[in-house]
């Protein structure tokens with residue numbers, strides 16, 4: 001019994017993130033019983049069990065239960081009423097958190113909308129909006145990325161896709177004749193129909209990539225994507241592209257440039273190359289191909305998704321936990337109409 005007490009005492013000292021990792025690690029099936037999940041949320045999200053989600057005031061009282069049994073709270077300070085998952089992307093969806101957990105599991109398995117909708121018993125349309133709400137909430141994880149050690153960088157390209165802009169929009173005018181399928185682009189070279197995505201991977205396997213412009217890579221876009229994201233103590237490895245030289249000079253980072261598929265041994269005896277970033281490009285392309293033509297306006301979301309689940313050394317449980325923590329912790333409201341209204345080429349200014 002004393003051992004159990006010790007475990008409880010240790011548990012109370014864990015951070016919010018660690019508690020979720022602990023919780024999801026113990027649950028062999030993430031689709032946990034709802035009461036447990038609600039209880040868990042009350043104890044973790046509402047710090048100490050009685051702090052207001054809106055004003056963090058401590059004068060919070062229980063205020064009856066929802067029809068589905070979820071406990072409501074009332075803050076005597078700001079007079080607002082809330083449930084443990086209020087003010088997150090999950091609120092207002094009338095679906096239980098266990099369904100969201102199941103959804104995240106599907107995302108970690110790279111499932112399509114149809115497969116996910118079936119597994120979570122939701123419609124394909126709901127599955128679509130949830131995917132983008134979750135990825136909105138996960139954007140913050142990407143923004144915190146910091147690359148260090150040997151950092152390989154190179155850009156890759158995706159065909160522009162205006163999928164998802166045509167119907168129901170009175171404002172969208174197709175800027176070119178529609179292609180029958182995404183791949184019949186005949187223009188040679190890096191035309192204005194290719195989206196440039198500068199990518200980087202560091203020695204720990206941490207990756208970062210962002211669609212930034214149409215056509216060829218430029219110094220301005222590299223600075224826009226990587227400024228402040230690479231440690232000054234890193235060694236940047238790229239191909240012979242001039243724009244990277246200016247980036248490295250600008251950011252005061254040591255640069256080693258090498259031919260594609262070649263390795264360069266520097267004065268310190270270490271061999272550098274760009275094989276890892278090439279491998280990353282292949283993985284990213286494979287991932288995007290699974291979804292049969294990702295709309296350019298959502299491309300960044302798919303890259304965030306890929307980077308979270310494909311290119312790191314975390315276990316699947318840790319990945320799901322990380323995503324779960326993030327979507328429950330972030331105070332973020334996204335409406336379906338916000339997602340539909342996104343511009344076709346968000347990065348073009």
Ligand SMILES: [Zn+2]
Pocket residue numbers: 052053054055056057075076077078079080
């Ligand atoms: Zn309050």
